[in-house]
Amino acid sequence: MEKILKLAKFAKAVVKRDVWEEQANYDEAIIVELSIATAMVMFMCPGLAYLYSGLVRRKSALHMIFIVFATLAVTLFQWYFWGYSLAFSTTASNKFIGNLHNFGYQNLEVDFGGYPELIFANFQGMFAAVTTCILVGCIAEKGRVFPCMVFIFIWLTLVYCPVTCWIWNSSGWAFKWGVLDYAGGGPVEILSGFSAFIYSWVLGKNKPHLMMNHRPHNVSMVTMGTAFLWFGWLAFNGFTCLTPSLKTGYAIMNSNICAAFGGITWCFLDFRINHKYTTVGLCSGIISGLVAATPASGVIPLWASVILGILAGVVCNFSTYIKVFLNVSDNLDILAEHGMAGFLSLIFMGVFASKTVIGYDGYSDHEGGWINHNWKQMYKQIAYSFACVGYCCVVTALILLIMDRIPGLKLRCDEDAEERGMDEDQIGEFAxxxxxxxxxxxxxxxxxxxxxxxxxxxxxxxxxxxxxxxxxxxxxxxxxxxxxxxxxxxxxxxxxxxx
Known part of the structure; x- marks a missing residue:
């Protein structure tokens, strides 16, 4: 018995020593950087909650906060369950979606380029969470909670994970083709914006008599939510390069420039109509600029960010008329501010991508865009952008149309519930x-x-x-x-x- 105990203690000591030896080989700077970045990006989810809550009527304010936090929980469960594996497993035999090799965070690499793969998986989980939290704003004033949660789990599996695999998995077709998408113009912005628009279309139009005198009930919450988003977005874009480098600071600076010029441009466009500046307009422009910076911040020069920020403010401002033209009640303008800004930025990189900026992380190598005489980059960016739009619109529509016909999964509340407010009908509490x-x-x-x-x-x-x-x-x-x-x-x- 004593020999067995001694053997157990020896084995425990060996395992402990092996673990410490493995840790000694890690780059602590990367681990700390990605851990802090994960926490900062998570802060974007409360930002979206307060932003959406401030934009709706007061009797639906808590509904928006609840739905964002519930979405965060569902997304993190899906990502742990099989989402990460479907997006990033490297053993898949195709170029479109991963397999279940990393199901339940199993078989993660101990040394994933100087840091454990678990750190990378956590960081990418926050990207998935931000994407879905953006998307769920489409149910404002009229959507039921439970069907939305079911949809989020299915949507992550069938839409987000495949598109993420296309561009960020080394086996993906877009990655191999040389498409540029630094921090998620396709997986994050296009998917959330266009999927939200499809969800709004399936939900149906607002009841006109319920939207009389409709206005944001708390603009202060809108500004607070925007501040949280801006804070988290700097980590979202800045630390996507994964290693501490010049590109980190460059991406953060590009993000700030785009946000500033996007906000200023939107304000001036609103002023030409009402001859007054609006706080909501300023916040909308800032968010549009940050969205536009997402795929491009680690790719384009600083001076190009000025152009991109102005273009984002103009394009996204006028894109708010798309919902009017198509008669779709996209209450929070998610398509205009996220979908269109992400689409614009992906095309923009076909011209302004710089091989010098791309290489600032010390390991990336790319020929850049038109400013580096790489003329073929544009059609790659266009093809990838339309592939993201087409795939997400078709699959999202199929998921929603099927769900809406299943008993218990009807997507929209009845008219009486909409009139009483989502807080009373869906939550049972009031903000x-x-x-x-x-x-x-x-x-x-x-x-x-x-x-x-x-x-x-x-x-x-x-x-x-x-x-x-x-x-x-x-x-x-x-x-x-x-x-x-x-x-x-x-x-x-x-x-x-x-x-």
Whole structure:
């Protein structure tokens, strides 16, 4: 028995020593960099939650926060379960999607170029999470939560993972062909923007009477969400090169330039119509610039970012009319700000990609774009962009149309639920307590008027105005009168549509 215990202790010591020897071979700078970057990119998800919450009516504000955080949880589960393997496994026998070699984070490389593959898998999981959190904004004001969560899991498996494999897996056809997509113009921006537009199309148009006087209920939350996004986006773009290098700083600077010029351009375009600047317009322009920088920030020179930022502000601003032309209720302009900006940037790189900038990480080698006389790069960028758009639109539409016909997975809430608000119908909680209080106030006022019109006394010595409101006291309606009153009409009809 003593010999067995000694042998066990020796084996434990050997294993421990082997682990420490493996760690000694790691590049600690890369591990720290990617770990911090993972946390920073995750911060984009709360940013999207607050951005979307501020843009909708107050009675649907909590719904948007909930859906983004729920999407984050579902995405991380899918990524651990088989998403990473389908996107990045290197043992697949085709150029379109990986296999299940890394199912459940199994068989990950101990040394993945100076750092453990687990660190890379975690970092890429945040990219998938940001993509889906962008996408789910399309259910604002009218979408059900549970079907959306089912859709996210399926969509990641059938849409996001294959396209990610195309461009970021060394076995993918776009990677082998030499397509440039630094941080996700295809997998992140085009897929989220165009898939959200398809989801909005399947959900159907907004009810006109519910959107009367519709406006963002809290612009302060919009600015806070944009700030979180900008903060996280610097890691999203800056650390995509994986190793600490000149390209890290270059990508961050390109992102800031695009964001600045995108925001300024959008503001001026809005000013020409209303002769006033808008905070929402500034935030929209900043986000459009950051989106445009995503595939290009590690590829183009700094001066080209000025052009890209201005183009992003113009193109994305005018792209907000696409939903009007096609009669689709894309409430949060996800197609305009994400899909179109990502598409624009991929094409832009066909001209302005620089082989010098591409090589700033110390290991990448590419011929660049037209500014380096690589004339064939443009058609590669165009073909890849349209492949992403076509694939995601067709597959997303098929998933949604099939789901919407399955009992229990109907995508849209009924009209009564939309009028009451998504917070009450889907969440059962409110972002603001006074939403419920205000509704109850109007219910009591209506009951008071009804009792007065029926000739029934409310309380002695009350003064009732012509609208049925008690002038002397706030609430003098007997509880038994309230419980026995006829309440056939929905309470939603007693408060304004802009709540």
């Amino acid at each position: 603001y307590d006074y939403v419920e209080v205000r509704r109850n106030f109007f219910e009591l006022s209506s009951i008071t008027k009804e009792l007065k019109n029926n000739g029934e006394p409310v309380t002695p010595n009350d003064e009732i105005d012509e609208n049925g409101h008690n002038i002397n006291e706030v609430n003098l309606v007997p509880l038994d009168a309230i419980s026995n009153s006829n309440n056939n009409s929905s309470s939603n009809e007693k408060f304004t549509k802009s709540d």
